[in-house]
Amino acid sequence: xxxxxxxxxxxxxxxxxxxxxxxxxxxxxxxxxxxxxxxxxxxxxxxxxxxxxxxxxxxxxxxxxxxxxxxxxxxxxxxxxxxxxxxxxxxxxxxxxxxxxxxxxxxxxxxxxxxxxxxxxxxxxxxxxxxxxxxxxxxxxxxxxxxxxxxxxxxxxxxxxxxxxxxxxxxxxxxxxxxxxxxxxxxxxxxxxxxxxxxxxxxxxxxxxxxxxxxxxxxxxxxxxxxxxxxxxxxxxxxxxxxxxxxxxxxxxxxxxxxxxxxxxxxxxxxxxxxxxxxxxxxxxxxxxxxxxxxxxxxxxxxxxxxxxxxxxxxxxxxxxxxxxxxxxxxxxxxxxxxxxxxxxxxxxxxxxxxxxxxxxxxxxxxxxxxxxxxxxxxxxxxxxxxxxxxxxxxxxxxxxxxxxxxxxxxxxxxxxxxxxxxxxxxxxxxxxxxxxxxxxxxxxxxxxxxxxxxxxxxxxxxxxxxxxxxxxxxxxx
Numbered sequence: 001x002x003x004x005x006x007x008x009x010x011x012x013x014x015x016x017x018x019x020x021x022x023x024x025x026x027x028x029x030x031x032x033x034x035x036x037x038x039x040x041x042x043x044x045x046x047x048x049x050x051x052x053x054x055x056x057x058x059x060x061x062x063x064x065x066x067x068x069x070x071x072x073x074x075x076x077x078x079x080x081x082x083x084x085x086x087x088x089x090x091x092x093x094x095x096x097x098x099x100x101x102x103x104x105x106x107x108x109x110x111x112x113x114x115x116x117x118x119x120x121x122x123x124x125x126x127x128x129x130x131x132x133x134x135x136x137x138x139x140x141x142x143x144x145x146x147x148x149x150x151x152x153x154x155x156x157x158x159x160x161x162x163x164x165x166x167x168x169x170x171x172x173x174x175x176x177x178x179x180x181x182x183x184x185x186x187x188x189x190x191x192x193x194x195x196x197x198x199x200x201x202x203x204x205x206x207x208x209x210x211x212x213x214x215x216x217x218x219x220x221x222x223x224x225x226x227x228x229x230x231x232x233x234x235x236x237x238x239x240x241x242x243x244x245x246x247x248x249x250x251x252x253x254x255x256x257x258x259x260x261x262x263x264x265x266x267x268x269x270x271x272x273x274x275x276x277x278x279x280x281x282x283x284x285x286x287x288x289x290x291x292x293x294x295x296x297x298x299x300x301x302x303x304x305x306x307x308x309x310x311x312x313x314x315x316x317x318x319x320x321x322x323x324x325x326x327x328x329x330x331x332x333x334x335x336x337x338x339x340x341x342x343x344x345x346x347x348x349x350x351x352x353x354x355x356x357x358x359x360x361x362x363x364x365x366x367x368x369x370x371x372x373x374x375x376x377x378x379x380x381x382x383x384x385x386x387x388x389x390x391x392x393x394x395x396x397x398x399x400x401x402x403x404x405x406x407x408x409x410x411x412x413x414x415x416x417x418x419x420x421x422x423x424x425x426x427x428x429x430x431x432x433x434x435x436x437x438x439x440x441x442x443x444x445x446x447x448x449x450x451x452x453x454x455x456x457x458x459x460x461x462x463x464x465x466x467x468x469x470x471x472x473x474x475x476x477x478x
Contacts, residue, residue: 160264260321
């Protein structure tokens with residue numbers, strides 16, 4: 001079956017944005033229901049605003065204004081999702097989704113994958129982690145970061161790390177960019193078959209960014225193709241200069257290919273799956289990257305593989321993707337012997353299938369939960385056609401058929417290529433309707449750390465001096 005190259009993900013007759021909203025919301029609600037059914041608490045984290053404002057004097061009030069908006073957004077998210085889950089499970093007191101703050105940033109601070117990794121992290125010396133961070137940010141040559149061992153340090157720069165049982169780092173890998181192609185033999189079997197059917201709108205789509213072909217001569221920069229982060233092709237050279245590695249991108253075809261980004265923590269998970277041991281982490285090493293929480297793309301993947309992240313956020317999962325190749329990977333012979341590429345490919349296949357099956361379950365449950373809310377007015381009119389189309393699309397998925405078992409996960413990947421905040425996707429899909437469950441009428445604060453302090457009394461916890469020191473620290477370490 002050929003890739004979908006229309007302007008619509010689901011053919012719902014509404015916009016692709018609404019379709020992407022509904023696909024993500026279904027997966028998110030399904031995961032929340034999964035947690036609630038298992039009587040497990042789940043929270044999403046927000047980061048206090050850490051960008052210095054172009055104003056004179058104390059900047060904390062200006063940053064606090066942004067924080068209050070973010071708090072309200074998180075609260076709306078929890079209200080709507082908890083209504084969907086409690087109504088679906090017919091359990092008014094089901095474990096709720098809550099929100100709180102991300103762990104406070106410090107040099108060498110890490111996101112841990114799984115409870116064992118979180119416990120090991122408590123034993124690690126802060127000075128050791130700071131030294132590791134400085135090592136990871138040093139380029140092999142002073143003028144660029146193109147060496148295979150250089151880590152990416154640009155926007156959203158997180159480095160995946162694998163630690164052994166003694167707490168020693170045995171592998172490091174940061175975000176990579178892959179151009180994904182239809183029916184391509186560039187990827188090793190059976191990973192090539194996992195790419196499946198994808199949505200790639202035609203090159204005439206107004207959502208395509210500027211094609212700055214005259215500014216760059218390298219083939220990889222000649223055109224902006226679907227899913228690229230940044231709206232100008234010239235920006236891709238900047239990403240490479242900051243250390244991001246590009247794969248399968250020498251002949252980008254606008255309207256035909258698309259781009260996916262695999263973050264460092266899922267890459268560390270792949271290595272732990274390969275070795276059957278080790279602990280996956282992610283360390284923030286960028287000059288503008290302070291959030292110690294995993295995006296939802298990583299969160300879905302990690303939970304499916306048994307490595308729940310220590311914190312998750314509902315910001316952006318822009319063009320998140322798993323890996324379908326082992327190029328540029330960094331397996332550790334210290335952790336486990338390497339059987340050429342065979343064991344890596346087998347581990348990638350296993351991890352991707354676990355994720356695919358889990359996403360299918362979450363999306364189907366999420367659809368069922370959202371469907372129950374339509375009559376009571378909890379689904380916005382703009383999103384009802386997309387929800388109906390999604391329900392039809394996944395109705396005949398058969399877990400024993402490889403192509404069909406991947407329909408749901410590929411729809412989620414398609415949704416991620418429409419760049420938008422994940423909390424916004426949910427809040428745009430849902431609204432407060434009739435017959436709210438306890439706490440779901442819009443008045444409860446779903447803050448897990450303090451149920452009495454409301455956004456109007458909140459003050460940003462970071463002083464201006466603290467932020468300046470963080471900025472100085474990052475610049476010095478780079």
